[in-house]
């Protein structure tokens with residue numbers, strides 16, 4: 001039976017076959033030989049996204065770095081420090097069933113990008129319909145750093161009302177002219193990219209900095225600091241700002257490469273950031 005007939009009959013589309021006209025579940029072979037059935041790619045809002053009152057948020061969880069045995073590296077600019085503190089090993093993202101689903105999605109992206117794109121398109125259309133009048137926010141790199149504007153450039157024009165947003169360590173993505181207008185990027189500091197952080201700030205973009213714990217400093221590198229943990233709506237933040245984030249999980253608390261900074265690491269970092277001020281600036 002062809003993939004199209006299988007889809008029409010409500011059966012699984014087989015991994016590697018021609019894409020069905022309406023994307024149905026896709027069976028992805030996993031490293032252990034068992035297939036993983038993917039019915040959708042987008043997940044409901046994570047804890048931080050859920051704080052974005054007034055918005056409907058969805059996220060795409062892949063597997064970071066090169067851990068999926070999928071033939072691709074989703075974080076080309078990952079460093080030892082960020083890998084040790086990665087959100088992928090925190091909270092529910094660390095659950096084995098969540099990790100297995102992330103590996104399956106990553107393998108599908110690597111092996112059959114057309115099928116992946118069809119599923120993603122269908123998910124976004126469904127989420128947009130369910131959101132109705134509520135603005136839809138889509139974060140396609142919850143724990144990855146894929147240049148979606150290069151991977152699927154037409155996706156952003158297909159959904160002009162969706163607010164796409166991500167964080168990236170690829171300075172060319174932030175400064176490059178090819179980013180769609182409805183795709184907001186925030187540059188992310190690591191222990192080895194501070195020159196690029198300053199380039200991004202001087203160009204008018206925001207930069208995340210991970211601190212051991214709050215309260216965050218009021219300024220960092222001479223730029224005001226906004227509390228990035230209060231929600232996941234960075235396109236509302238003023239710019240250029242440093243976006244302070246608290247180190248997550250055991251890895252973040254123990255990290256020692258310089259990726260996680262102490263709040264007073266910058267001599268100019270006085271007095272403390274007042275979250276209510278940050279909110280007022282943003283309102």
Ligand code: SF4
Pocket residue numbers: 064065074075077078079082083085086087088142143144145169
């Ligand atoms: S680049 Fe981001 S998603 Fe990738 S390993 Fe580092 S912290 Fe995790």
